[in-house]
Amino acid sequence: MNKKKRYEILSLFHVNEPNPMIELFFSSDFELLISLILSAQSTDKTVNKITFILFKIANTPEGILQLGIEKLKYYIKSVGLYNTKAKYIIQTSFLLFNKYNNKIPKNRIELESLPGVGRKTANIILNVLFNKKTIAVDTHVFRVSNRTGFATGKNVIKVEKKLMKVVPSVFKKNIHFWFVYHGRYICKARKQKCNICLISKFCEFINNESI
Known part of the structure:
Protein backbone atom coordinates (compact mmCIF):
# COMPACT_ATOMS: atom_id res chain seq x y z
CA MET A 1 0.00 0.00 0.00
CA PRO A 20 -11.19 7.25 20.16
CA MET A 21 -11.33 6.00 23.74
CA ILE A 22 -10.40 2.69 25.28
CA GLU A 23 -13.48 0.62 26.10
CA LEU A 24 -12.18 -0.55 29.47
CA PHE A 25 -13.61 1.39 32.41
CA PHE A 26 -11.07 2.89 34.79
CA SER A 27 -10.67 5.90 37.07
CA SER A 28 -6.97 5.65 37.93
CA ASP A 29 -3.70 4.51 36.39
CA PHE A 30 -3.69 1.41 38.57
CA GLU A 31 -7.23 0.49 37.55
CA LEU A 32 -6.27 0.63 33.89
CA LEU A 33 -3.23 -1.58 34.49
CA ILE A 34 -5.29 -4.21 36.32
CA SER A 35 -8.02 -4.08 33.67
CA LEU A 36 -5.44 -4.67 30.96
CA ILE A 37 -3.96 -7.65 32.79
CA LEU A 38 -7.46 -9.09 33.12
CA SER A 39 -8.28 -8.42 29.47
CA ALA A 40 -5.79 -10.91 28.01
CA GLN A 41 -7.82 -13.42 25.96
CA SER A 42 -11.00 -11.90 27.40
CA THR A 43 -13.48 -9.29 26.23
CA ASP A 44 -13.58 -5.74 27.53
CA LYS A 45 -17.25 -6.29 28.38
CA THR A 46 -16.41 -9.20 30.69
CA VAL A 47 -13.56 -7.30 32.31
CA ASN A 48 -15.74 -4.25 32.92
CA LYS A 49 -18.33 -6.39 34.70
CA ILE A 50 -15.62 -7.79 36.97
CA THR A 51 -13.89 -4.51 37.74
CA PHE A 52 -17.18 -2.74 38.41
CA ILE A 53 -17.40 -4.85 41.57
CA LEU A 54 -13.70 -5.43 42.26
CA PHE A 55 -12.66 -1.78 42.20
CA LYS A 56 -15.30 -0.89 44.77
CA ILE A 57 -13.54 -3.25 47.16
CA ALA A 58 -9.90 -2.86 46.15
CA ASN A 59 -8.50 -0.43 43.58
CA THR A 60 -4.99 0.27 44.85
CA PRO A 61 -1.90 -1.94 45.16
CA GLU A 62 -2.27 -1.98 48.94
CA GLY A 63 -5.97 -2.77 48.67
CA ILE A 64 -5.31 -5.71 46.35
CA LEU A 65 -2.63 -7.06 48.68
CA GLN A 66 -4.96 -6.78 51.66
CA LEU A 67 -7.67 -8.57 49.70
CA GLY A 68 -5.35 -11.52 49.12
CA ILE A 69 -5.10 -13.96 46.26
CA GLU A 70 -7.98 -16.26 47.21
CA LYS A 71 -10.52 -13.46 47.52
CA LEU A 72 -9.13 -11.89 44.37
CA LYS A 73 -9.70 -15.16 42.52
CA TYR A 74 -13.30 -15.14 43.73
CA TYR A 75 -13.95 -11.71 42.24
CA ILE A 76 -12.27 -12.41 38.90
CA LYS A 77 -13.26 -16.07 38.42
CA SER A 78 -15.52 -15.30 35.46
CA VAL A 79 -12.57 -14.17 33.36
CA GLY A 80 -10.39 -16.61 31.44
CA LEU A 81 -7.11 -17.77 33.04
CA TYR A 82 -8.19 -16.22 36.33
CA ASN A 83 -5.76 -18.25 38.46
CA THR A 84 -2.75 -17.00 36.51
CA LYS A 85 -4.10 -13.47 36.32
CA ALA A 86 -4.72 -13.39 40.08
CA LYS A 87 -1.09 -14.37 40.65
CA TYR A 88 0.11 -11.67 38.25
CA ILE A 89 -2.07 -9.00 39.86
CA ILE A 90 -0.83 -9.85 43.36
CA GLN A 91 2.81 -9.88 42.25
CA THR A 92 2.44 -6.63 40.31
CA SER A 93 0.66 -4.95 43.22
CA PHE A 94 3.50 -6.02 45.52
CA LEU A 95 6.10 -4.48 43.21
CA LEU A 96 4.15 -1.25 42.77
CA PHE A 97 3.65 -0.92 46.51
CA ASN A 98 7.20 -1.77 47.54
CA LYS A 99 9.31 -0.56 44.63
CA TYR A 100 7.41 2.15 42.76
CA ASN A 101 5.60 4.02 45.55
CA ASN A 102 2.25 2.94 44.08
CA LYS A 103 3.05 4.70 40.79
CA ILE A 104 2.85 3.07 37.36
CA PRO A 105 6.29 3.11 35.69
CA LYS A 106 6.61 5.46 32.73
CA ASN A 107 9.08 3.46 30.64
CA ARG A 108 8.75 0.23 28.69
CA ILE A 109 11.50 -1.74 30.43
CA GLU A 110 10.04 -1.22 33.89
CA LEU A 111 6.49 -1.78 32.68
CA GLU A 112 7.40 -5.08 31.04
CA SER A 113 9.12 -6.19 34.23
CA LEU A 114 5.72 -6.25 35.93
CA PRO A 115 4.09 -9.72 35.97
CA GLY A 116 1.28 -9.94 33.42
CA VAL A 117 2.51 -6.96 31.41
CA GLY A 118 3.78 -7.70 27.92
CA ARG A 119 4.69 -5.45 25.03
CA LYS A 120 1.09 -4.86 23.93
CA THR A 121 -0.06 -3.86 27.42
CA ALA A 122 3.00 -1.66 27.91
CA ASN A 123 2.28 0.11 24.62
CA ILE A 124 -1.31 0.79 25.63
CA ILE A 125 -0.27 2.16 29.03
CA LEU A 126 2.39 4.38 27.50
CA ASN A 127 -0.15 5.62 24.95
CA VAL A 128 -3.16 6.17 27.21
CA LEU A 129 -1.56 7.24 30.48
CA PHE A 130 1.60 8.97 29.31
CA ASN A 131 0.56 10.29 25.90
CA LYS A 132 3.30 8.40 24.04
CA LYS A 133 2.90 7.68 20.34
CA THR A 134 3.21 3.94 20.74
Missing part, protein backbone atom coordinates in the same frame (compact mmCIF):
# COMPACT_ATOMS: atom_id res chain seq x y z
CA ASN A 2 1.33 3.43 -0.89
CA LYS A 3 1.75 6.45 1.34
CA LYS A 4 -1.16 8.38 -0.15
CA LYS A 5 -3.64 5.56 0.37
CA ARG A 6 -2.55 5.08 3.98
CA TYR A 7 -3.04 8.78 4.64
CA GLU A 8 -6.53 8.65 3.11
CA ILE A 9 -7.46 5.72 5.35
CA LEU A 10 -6.21 7.37 8.52
CA SER A 11 -7.87 10.65 7.59
CA LEU A 12 -11.22 8.86 7.26
CA PHE A 13 -10.82 7.27 10.66
CA HIS A 14 -9.87 10.63 12.15
CA VAL A 15 -12.91 12.39 10.71
CA ASN A 16 -15.19 9.56 11.83
CA GLU A 17 -13.73 9.34 15.36
CA PRO A 18 -11.17 12.06 16.18
CA ASN A 19 -10.78 11.02 19.81
CA ILE A 135 1.20 1.47 18.66
CA ALA A 136 -0.01 -1.67 20.39
CA VAL A 137 -0.67 -4.60 18.05
CA ASP A 138 -3.29 -7.08 19.20
CA THR A 139 -5.16 -9.65 17.10
CA HIS A 140 -7.48 -7.00 15.65
CA VAL A 141 -4.72 -4.57 14.70
CA PHE A 142 -2.68 -7.44 13.26
CA ARG A 143 -5.61 -8.69 11.17
CA VAL A 144 -6.69 -5.27 9.87
CA SER A 145 -3.12 -4.26 9.05
CA ASN A 146 -2.46 -7.43 7.07
CA ARG A 147 -5.86 -7.89 5.48
CA THR A 148 -6.13 -4.35 4.16
CA GLY A 149 -2.51 -4.30 3.05
CA PHE A 150 -1.87 -1.27 5.27
CA ALA A 151 1.13 -2.85 7.01
CA THR A 152 1.90 -6.50 6.41
CA GLY A 153 4.00 -8.78 8.58
CA LYS A 154 4.15 -12.38 9.75
CA ASN A 155 4.08 -11.52 13.47
CA VAL A 156 2.97 -8.69 15.75
CA ILE A 157 6.46 -7.28 16.22
CA LYS A 158 7.00 -6.93 12.46
CA VAL A 159 3.60 -5.30 12.04
CA GLU A 160 4.27 -2.92 14.94
CA LYS A 161 7.63 -1.88 13.46
CA LYS A 162 6.03 -1.39 10.05
CA LEU A 163 3.22 0.72 11.52
CA MET A 164 5.67 2.86 13.46
CA LYS A 165 7.51 3.47 10.21
CA VAL A 166 4.61 4.23 7.85
CA VAL A 167 2.04 5.93 10.10
CA PRO A 168 2.40 9.74 10.14
CA SER A 169 3.15 11.10 13.60
CA VAL A 170 -0.16 12.96 13.79
CA PHE A 171 -2.07 9.64 13.64
CA LYS A 172 0.16 7.42 15.82
CA LYS A 173 -1.63 8.22 19.06
CA ASN A 174 -4.99 6.92 17.81
CA ILE A 175 -4.35 4.26 15.18
CA HIS A 176 -4.37 1.40 17.68
CA PHE A 177 -7.92 2.16 18.77
CA TRP A 178 -9.16 2.85 15.25
CA PHE A 179 -7.88 -0.51 14.05
CA VAL A 180 -9.05 -2.36 17.17
CA TYR A 181 -12.62 -1.15 16.82
CA HIS A 182 -12.58 -1.63 13.06
CA GLY A 183 -11.42 -5.20 13.54
CA ARG A 184 -13.83 -5.84 16.37
CA TYR A 185 -16.99 -4.54 14.72
CA ILE A 186 -16.42 -4.32 10.95
CA CYS A 187 -13.35 -6.17 9.67
CA LYS A 188 -14.02 -9.29 11.74
CA ALA A 189 -12.11 -12.54 11.47
CA ARG A 190 -15.20 -13.97 9.78
CA LYS A 191 -18.23 -12.39 8.15
CA GLN A 192 -16.58 -9.08 7.38
CA LYS A 193 -18.98 -6.17 6.95
CA CYS A 194 -17.38 -4.84 3.78
CA ASN A 195 -20.68 -3.30 2.67
CA ILE A 196 -20.54 -0.76 5.51
CA CYS A 197 -16.74 -0.46 5.77
CA LEU A 198 -15.50 3.10 6.09
CA ILE A 199 -12.32 2.39 4.13
CA SER A 200 -13.57 -0.19 1.61
CA LYS A 201 -12.49 1.81 -1.45
CA PHE A 202 -8.88 1.81 -0.23
CA CYS A 203 -8.75 -1.74 1.13
CA GLU A 204 -6.56 -4.26 -0.70
CA PHE A 205 -8.23 -7.32 0.82
CA ILE A 206 -8.67 -10.28 -1.55
CA ASN A 207 -10.67 -12.89 0.39
CA ASN A 208 -7.73 -14.25 2.35
CA GLU A 209 -9.33 -16.44 5.00
CA SER A 210 -5.93 -17.19 6.55
CA ILE A 211 -5.67 -13.68 8.00
Whole structure:
Protein backbone atom coordinates (compact mmCIF):
# COMPACT_ATOMS: atom_id res chain seq x y z
CA MET A 1 0.00 0.00 0.00
CA ASN A 2 1.33 3.43 -0.89
CA LYS A 3 1.75 6.45 1.34
CA LYS A 4 -1.16 8.38 -0.15
CA LYS A 5 -3.64 5.56 0.37
CA ARG A 6 -2.55 5.08 3.98
CA TYR A 7 -3.04 8.78 4.64
CA GLU A 8 -6.53 8.65 3.11
CA ILE A 9 -7.46 5.72 5.35
CA LEU A 10 -6.21 7.37 8.52
CA SER A 11 -7.87 10.65 7.59
CA LEU A 12 -11.22 8.86 7.26
CA PHE A 13 -10.82 7.27 10.66
CA HIS A 14 -9.87 10.63 12.15
CA VAL A 15 -12.91 12.39 10.71
CA ASN A 16 -15.19 9.56 11.83
CA GLU A 17 -13.73 9.34 15.36
CA PRO A 18 -11.17 12.06 16.18
CA ASN A 19 -10.78 11.02 19.81
CA PRO A 20 -11.19 7.25 20.16
CA MET A 21 -11.33 6.00 23.74
CA ILE A 22 -10.40 2.69 25.28
CA GLU A 23 -13.48 0.62 26.10
CA LEU A 24 -12.18 -0.55 29.47
CA PHE A 25 -13.61 1.39 32.41
CA PHE A 26 -11.07 2.89 34.79
CA SER A 27 -10.67 5.90 37.07
CA SER A 28 -6.97 5.65 37.93
CA ASP A 29 -3.70 4.51 36.39
CA PHE A 30 -3.69 1.41 38.57
CA GLU A 31 -7.23 0.49 37.55
CA LEU A 32 -6.27 0.63 33.89
CA LEU A 33 -3.23 -1.58 34.49
CA ILE A 34 -5.29 -4.21 36.32
CA SER A 35 -8.02 -4.08 33.67
CA LEU A 36 -5.44 -4.67 30.96
CA ILE A 37 -3.96 -7.65 32.79
CA LEU A 38 -7.46 -9.09 33.12
CA SER A 39 -8.28 -8.42 29.47
CA ALA A 40 -5.79 -10.91 28.01
CA GLN A 41 -7.82 -13.42 25.96
CA SER A 42 -11.00 -11.90 27.40
CA THR A 43 -13.48 -9.29 26.23
CA ASP A 44 -13.58 -5.74 27.53
CA LYS A 45 -17.25 -6.29 28.38
CA THR A 46 -16.41 -9.20 30.69
CA VAL A 47 -13.56 -7.30 32.31
CA ASN A 48 -15.74 -4.25 32.92
CA LYS A 49 -18.33 -6.39 34.70
CA ILE A 50 -15.62 -7.79 36.97
CA THR A 51 -13.89 -4.51 37.74
CA PHE A 52 -17.18 -2.74 38.41
CA ILE A 53 -17.40 -4.85 41.57
CA LEU A 54 -13.70 -5.43 42.26
CA PHE A 55 -12.66 -1.78 42.20
CA LYS A 56 -15.30 -0.89 44.77
CA ILE A 57 -13.54 -3.25 47.16
CA ALA A 58 -9.90 -2.86 46.15
CA ASN A 59 -8.50 -0.43 43.58
CA THR A 60 -4.99 0.27 44.85
CA PRO A 61 -1.90 -1.94 45.16
CA GLU A 62 -2.27 -1.98 48.94
CA GLY A 63 -5.97 -2.77 48.67
CA ILE A 64 -5.31 -5.71 46.35
CA LEU A 65 -2.63 -7.06 48.68
CA GLN A 66 -4.96 -6.78 51.66
CA LEU A 67 -7.67 -8.57 49.70
CA GLY A 68 -5.35 -11.52 49.12
CA ILE A 69 -5.10 -13.96 46.26
CA GLU A 70 -7.98 -16.26 47.21
CA LYS A 71 -10.52 -13.46 47.52
CA LEU A 72 -9.13 -11.89 44.37
CA LYS A 73 -9.70 -15.16 42.52
CA TYR A 74 -13.30 -15.14 43.73
CA TYR A 75 -13.95 -11.71 42.24
CA ILE A 76 -12.27 -12.41 38.90
CA LYS A 77 -13.26 -16.07 38.42
CA SER A 78 -15.52 -15.30 35.46
CA VAL A 79 -12.57 -14.17 33.36
CA GLY A 80 -10.39 -16.61 31.44
CA LEU A 81 -7.11 -17.77 33.04
CA TYR A 82 -8.19 -16.22 36.33
CA ASN A 83 -5.76 -18.25 38.46
CA THR A 84 -2.75 -17.00 36.51
CA LYS A 85 -4.10 -13.47 36.32
CA ALA A 86 -4.72 -13.39 40.08
CA LYS A 87 -1.09 -14.37 40.65
CA TYR A 88 0.11 -11.67 38.25
CA ILE A 89 -2.07 -9.00 39.86
CA ILE A 90 -0.83 -9.85 43.36
CA GLN A 91 2.81 -9.88 42.25
CA THR A 92 2.44 -6.63 40.31
CA SER A 93 0.66 -4.95 43.22
CA PHE A 94 3.50 -6.02 45.52
CA LEU A 95 6.10 -4.48 43.21
CA LEU A 96 4.15 -1.25 42.77
CA PHE A 97 3.65 -0.92 46.51
CA ASN A 98 7.20 -1.77 47.54
CA LYS A 99 9.31 -0.56 44.63
CA TYR A 100 7.41 2.15 42.76
CA ASN A 101 5.60 4.02 45.55
CA ASN A 102 2.25 2.94 44.08
CA LYS A 103 3.05 4.70 40.79
CA ILE A 104 2.85 3.07 37.36
CA PRO A 105 6.29 3.11 35.69
CA LYS A 106 6.61 5.46 32.73
CA ASN A 107 9.08 3.46 30.64
CA ARG A 108 8.75 0.23 28.69
CA ILE A 109 11.50 -1.74 30.43
CA GLU A 110 10.04 -1.22 33.89
CA LEU A 111 6.49 -1.78 32.68
CA GLU A 112 7.40 -5.08 31.04
CA SER A 113 9.12 -6.19 34.23
CA LEU A 114 5.72 -6.25 35.93
CA PRO A 115 4.09 -9.72 35.97
CA GLY A 116 1.28 -9.94 33.42
CA VAL A 117 2.51 -6.96 31.41
CA GLY A 118 3.78 -7.70 27.92
CA ARG A 119 4.69 -5.45 25.03
CA LYS A 120 1.09 -4.86 23.93
CA THR A 121 -0.06 -3.86 27.42
CA ALA A 122 3.00 -1.66 27.91
CA ASN A 123 2.28 0.11 24.62
CA ILE A 124 -1.31 0.79 25.63
CA ILE A 125 -0.27 2.16 29.03
CA LEU A 126 2.39 4.38 27.50
CA ASN A 127 -0.15 5.62 24.95
CA VAL A 128 -3.16 6.17 27.21
CA LEU A 129 -1.56 7.24 30.48
CA PHE A 130 1.60 8.97 29.31
CA ASN A 131 0.56 10.29 25.90
CA LYS A 132 3.30 8.40 24.04
CA LYS A 133 2.90 7.68 20.34
CA THR A 134 3.21 3.94 20.74
CA ILE A 135 1.20 1.47 18.66
CA ALA A 136 -0.01 -1.67 20.39
CA VAL A 137 -0.67 -4.60 18.05
CA ASP A 138 -3.29 -7.08 19.20
CA THR A 139 -5.16 -9.65 17.10
CA HIS A 140 -7.48 -7.00 15.65
CA VAL A 141 -4.72 -4.57 14.70
CA PHE A 142 -2.68 -7.44 13.26
CA ARG A 143 -5.61 -8.69 11.17
CA VAL A 144 -6.69 -5.27 9.87
CA SER A 145 -3.12 -4.26 9.05
CA ASN A 146 -2.46 -7.43 7.07
CA ARG A 147 -5.86 -7.89 5.48
CA THR A 148 -6.13 -4.35 4.16
CA GLY A 149 -2.51 -4.30 3.05
CA PHE A 150 -1.87 -1.27 5.27
CA ALA A 151 1.13 -2.85 7.01
CA THR A 152 1.90 -6.50 6.41
CA GLY A 153 4.00 -8.78 8.58
CA LYS A 154 4.15 -12.38 9.75
CA ASN A 155 4.08 -11.52 13.47
CA VAL A 156 2.97 -8.69 15.75
CA ILE A 157 6.46 -7.28 16.22
CA LYS A 158 7.00 -6.93 12.46
CA VAL A 159 3.60 -5.30 12.04
CA GLU A 160 4.27 -2.92 14.94
CA LYS A 161 7.63 -1.88 13.46
CA LYS A 162 6.03 -1.39 10.05
CA LEU A 163 3.22 0.72 11.52
CA MET A 164 5.67 2.86 13.46
CA LYS A 165 7.51 3.47 10.21
CA VAL A 166 4.61 4.23 7.85
CA VAL A 167 2.04 5.93 10.10
CA PRO A 168 2.40 9.74 10.14
CA SER A 169 3.15 11.10 13.60
CA VAL A 170 -0.16 12.96 13.79
CA PHE A 171 -2.07 9.64 13.64
CA LYS A 172 0.16 7.42 15.82
CA LYS A 173 -1.63 8.22 19.06
CA ASN A 174 -4.99 6.92 17.81
CA ILE A 175 -4.35 4.26 15.18
CA HIS A 176 -4.37 1.40 17.68
CA PHE A 177 -7.92 2.16 18.77
CA TRP A 178 -9.16 2.85 15.25
CA PHE A 179 -7.88 -0.51 14.05
CA VAL A 180 -9.05 -2.36 17.17
CA TYR A 181 -12.62 -1.15 16.82
CA HIS A 182 -12.58 -1.63 13.06
CA GLY A 183 -11.42 -5.20 13.54
CA ARG A 184 -13.83 -5.84 16.37
CA TYR A 185 -16.99 -4.54 14.72
CA ILE A 186 -16.42 -4.32 10.95
CA CYS A 187 -13.35 -6.17 9.67
CA LYS A 188 -14.02 -9.29 11.74
CA ALA A 189 -12.11 -12.54 11.47
CA ARG A 190 -15.20 -13.97 9.78
CA LYS A 191 -18.23 -12.39 8.15
CA GLN A 192 -16.58 -9.08 7.38
CA LYS A 193 -18.98 -6.17 6.95
CA CYS A 194 -17.38 -4.84 3.78
CA ASN A 195 -20.68 -3.30 2.67
CA ILE A 196 -20.54 -0.76 5.51
CA CYS A 197 -16.74 -0.46 5.77
CA LEU A 198 -15.50 3.10 6.09
CA ILE A 199 -12.32 2.39 4.13
CA SER A 200 -13.57 -0.19 1.61
CA LYS A 201 -12.49 1.81 -1.45
CA PHE A 202 -8.88 1.81 -0.23
CA CYS A 203 -8.75 -1.74 1.13
CA GLU A 204 -6.56 -4.26 -0.70
CA PHE A 205 -8.23 -7.32 0.82
CA ILE A 206 -8.67 -10.28 -1.55
CA ASN A 207 -10.67 -12.89 0.39
CA ASN A 208 -7.73 -14.25 2.35
CA GLU A 209 -9.33 -16.44 5.00
CA SER A 210 -5.93 -17.19 6.55
CA ILE A 211 -5.67 -13.68 8.00
